[in-house]
Amino acid sequence: MVRYYALLLSMVVCTPHFSLAADYFQIHVIDAETERGIPLVELETVNQILHVTDSNGIVAFDEPGLMNQEVYFYIRSHGYTYPQDGFGFTGKKLKVTPGGKAVLKMQRVNVARRLYRVTGGGIYRDSLLVGVPFPLKEPVLNGRVLGSDSVVNTLFKNKVYWFWGDTNKPEYPLGNFDVPGAVSELPARGRLRIQQGVNLKYFLDETGFAKKTCAMPGEGPTWIDALVTLKVESGTERMFAKYVKVKAPLTVYERGLVEFNDALKQFEKRKVFDFDAPLYPVGHPVKYKMEGVEYVLFGLAAPLTRVPATPDALTNLPEYETYTYLKPGAGTEEWAVDRDAEGQLRYQWRKNLPPLSYDLEQKLIQRGEIAAEEGYFYLRDIETKQAIQIHNSSVAWNPYRKKWTMIASQKFGTSVLGEIWYSEAESPLGPWKWARKIVTHHKYSFYNPKQHPMFAEENGRLLYFEGTYTTLFSGNDVKTPRYDYNQIMYQLDLSDPRLAPELFQQ
Known part of the structure; x- marks a missing residue:
């Protein structure tokens, strides 16, 4: 009988503690100007226990051994400041109690305001733990996505279509390397305001993970950019993107054009581009009308490449032009600098020339062909x-x-x-x-x-x-x-x- 009671006691002692909202000490970090919660604020204890505010600016603290006493937190966040004390420490001592709350105000150095995290796990984790309202339908794990690289998006059929690069999942470091995607409603359609967040509805595979929407054949991942929606003569819309195939170490060996099949939620190959062509879709496109013709402009650092905004032109690289002061060279030179009679750089739309770039202009400066301030x-x-x-x-x-x-x-x-x-x-x-x-x-x-x-x-x-x-x-x-x-x-x-x-x- 003694052994039986000892076993019961050991079970009680070893039973894990499941925290309720009332067990947490809530730390709310806000912008001193707007009083809105600040995401991505790091709060670290003297013994290096690190907490990071969620998209409401909240940390739910419940650390055995540190409750019901004063605890010092170092406070830091990109683009925000907190006052230093006399010893040069940036932080605050708080009386940590279950169910208690503290509000910390930080000054924003950034001109832009950080609002929230769009992707990944635990976007509103701490808010959920302490019972604070949150705006998202999926506050902690959506499409089983933990991390996503580089977004592209476009309006298509009155909705916003989103696509990303390499994406992580919970069960293994390697996830989707062939373009996961999602859709969201426009705020103007009575949905969630953009100030509050984006309710992403991922395209899912049979496991519930964000599916591959652009798995082009060949070694390595598929990446896309230059995502653009074009309206054709019938009034319908078509969505296109440039794809690349990439192999280690980050070597692009194929590029082409894909079109989105909305019924299948899948990109389909339309064209493999000449890999040596100097002009092709790249970056975040923008539409612009010139001389009565609507063009799509492309570029990484600046949109200096254009093509008529039609599906046929988009697939035809010889139609692409770049806005440049370069001109075809003579002899062994591939290109030369073009100047007018007054010696000013002459910009024109030209074909079969590389787009201007910072690195290219640095070479021209070093060769004495242009001055730095001319670039x-x-x-x-x-x-x-x-x-x-x-x-x-x-x-x-x-x-x-x-x-x-x-x-x-x-x-x-x-x-x-x-x-x-x-x-x-x-x-x-x-x-x-x-x-x-x-x-x-x-x-x-x-x-x-x-x-x-x-x-x-x-x-x-x-x-x-x-x-x-x-x-x-x-x-x-x-x-x-x-x-x-x-x-x-x-x-x-x-x-x-x-x-x-x-x-x-x-």
């Missing part, structure tokens, strides 16, 4: 007047500014591919002269930014964009739990005095 890629920081090397960008018309706006990532800065800039111009072709840094990261990458003009609010005053948050390329081996390798949404208020129109007209 197309001479974008400068409004504050420091220093030149900025753009890696990629997303361009869209903005009715509030009545300008074309650019959201761009910088190749090198305080972090490799970690800085995001805003610029504007009279045309999608530029010239892009001045830029303001709107998002910064410390030793973390945030690349492939995608502007979302379909979500813009208040006649374009509130602009929305997202990018991929990852340690990749940053040199940082410490990955942020749940956030790493995922998409984060930002809002940019174009009425901010730091973005005054006259600053971009110097």
